[in-house]
Amino acid sequence: MSSTAKEDVGSDALLRLRNVSKWFGEKQALAGVDLDVRPGEVHVVCGENGAGKSTLMNIIGGVLQPDEGEVIFDNRPARFADPLAASRAGVGMVHQHFRLLPSLTVAENLYLNRQPRRFGLFADRAAMRRGAATLIARYGFDLGPDAVVGDLSVGQRQRVEILKALGFEARLLILDEPTAVLTPGEVAQLLDVVRELRSKGRAILFITHKLTEALDVSDRVTVLRQGRRISTQATHLLSERSIAIDMVGREMRPLKREGGPRAEAKTPAPTLSASDIVATDSEGRPLLGGVSFAIFPGEILGVAGVDGNGQTELSEAAAGLRRIQGGAIHMAARDVTRLDVRARRSLGLGFIPEDRLDRGVSAGMTIAENVSVGAYRRRRLVNAAGLVRVAARDAYAAEKIREFDVRGATPRTPIGALSGGNIQKVVIARELDQRPVALVVAQPTRGLDVGATEFVHRQISAAAERGCGVLLISSELSEIFALSDRIAVMFRGRLVGAVDRASATEESIGLMMGGGARAP
């Protein structure tokens, strides 16, 4: 399968994997993977979801053990029984989801599990503070040892994680999709940190599926596909296109939306609009502080922003799942502020929630049952007596499975057995079947691979083509720019901007995401 000849790295590699395989039950997650990482190298591992990236990193980090093959670290065969053993040997790992205790200080988090002791009993807080300050100073991070982690920004928390992973002696640092949660500005800072670590001779394994980052920061790129290593090449020989082809196994056709509400579709009433909506949490703290927008038929309004600035609440308020304390929501000319989910859906509102398994599907039920919810009467899947016509329901599900290219699925498959991308296809199939006039879409491609992302984008775009007004909430700037006609930014519960895509740049939107500037 390998498209490149096995490189002769010799003994200068810090980490060598030879023929590593891993099974989960009957499913092979990794098939004979080789990988070399040298000191002072940033090595990016790319791949679609399910390609085996995380499995591979977990094996190196001691979370999982390989079923076959060997891991050689520092010229010695290594078999890390657990992450602690790996970290003692000098392998530090920064997980995608932070593993910090928000109520403790930076110093306490850094020394979690390895506190210096006084008389072997009490935590030596002074030594901890000194050590933490030394560590922070060594890498020049903007952190204070006494700051409480819960008060830090996401980017700062990540730097605490990195310090924790580095400790004082880690020689190999694994970063698992570190940029997923960061603003563009924070991404740039992170990449600077990575370069700095490289110059200090650390080896860095960087997992990402964002191709620009891969090219930007790395010395070499390894692509995994379906558990196999497809290629390992020096970065200067690569382009985004060549990596994408290796990842997907075929040529990609990036979506170009001509977009814009067509002139004839521009009616006086927006298909979905909000005026000055206010929402607070149970303690009265503001979540949405007067958000207004108007979406016309055939238009996609992109809402960018770093997670946690009110996007979840905005999508729930629009869908009818969250009571608002002020303002109004209209569909066409109709005030739907007081209408529940069911009533709004019957007026033609579709909702693709940000967390598929939370609100999108019932994981224990079958694909047929999940895709048919809400379609039983419309599609005549029940007879006059109210009994489900099972054959008709399964046929309907089979039709949707074909139409939306849901892989590895039959109508009776429990939906929880599918991958994230395929679950998302079922959700979209269900929500688009009623031909919605307005669609609320939140983080539609989170965790999805390149191929599934492309498919989802086409579906959203096609819905807009049919005249549906779309509220697209995403923290993925490339997605916002690929699909939106106008772009706004959520920042601290407020919606900033709404500028035409043509006049927006990633830099200007990125600045707004960080709260740095108002709309031009």
Add this chain to the structure above:
Amino acid sequence: MKLLVLPPHFRTAATLLGPPVAVLAGGFALVLAISSDPILAYQDLLFANFYSAGSFALFINRMTPLLFLGLSVILSFRAGMFNVGGEGQLYLGAMAATIAGLASAGAPRPLGLLLAAGAGAATGAVYALAPALLKVRLGVNEVVSTLMLNFIALLLTQYLVTHPLRDPVAYGAVSWMLPASVWLPEIPGLLGATSAALIALAVAPLAWMLLFRTLWGADLRAAGSNPRFAEAVGIDASRRVLEAMALSGGIAGLAGALYVLGVGHRFEQNFSPGFGLIGLTVALLARLHPFGAVATAAFYALVLNGAAYMQIDTDVPRSLVGLLTGFLVLFMTARGRGAPAPS
């Protein structure tokens, strides 16, 4: 790493039948070790229910409330409500049927019976609706509330049967005998076997149909398996939960009513040997499937009654059954690491 690949229906059969067979075999090894007459002990345990028509009737009477309560649990659990108040709903249903039966002494034959059975079911339903309302409106944990309501029901019926309703000439704390006009007839040709069994056997497919073949059931299971999903797709989850709990309590209440009307013919204090608790196991072992509950209720009735004969005939104590059923629950609920959880 590669698992032995079996045809799917064979694997299903193996996962369903494997644990009971393994437990019975393991139990036999145990009996072999402690008993001087292991063959007779096991023979009694498994087959004594079929030695005579009389013992078969007792088996039927034991199975009936177990099946009702298993179905009751299935309906509530499928709606995501962990109704552990079956015992209380059963007792109140029995008490309501007793009072209604005593009150309709002069009523024409089927009317009094229907009235008493209906009173039992309705009382059970109302008694289960209370914790459901608390859950839906105020978020009160239903495990705690249904469990606590059991004590209220038990003590209330205990008071009623020891004071106002007590038959002073009878031995023990029992109510007045119900007029024969409200008795539920026996199964024709099977002396002593309550025809409530036939009703229970009819409720099982009805429950299956309701859960798996109606829109209502689909909504109910969606609300039960993922309420936030149900909310997002516009299912009125609260309403489904209330309806399911009313049905669940109604079936448990009916079980109590039919026990009084068909078997006891009066309210007896402590008439239930923990039917409510065993009903939970019946439902869980059946993987919350109504047809499975028929099998597991029959299995429980078989070994519970068989153990009594075993204890009389041999030196093996009936507590063996507790051990066996405990292991059965363990085996049925344990699964290999990494295997998917049951849906």
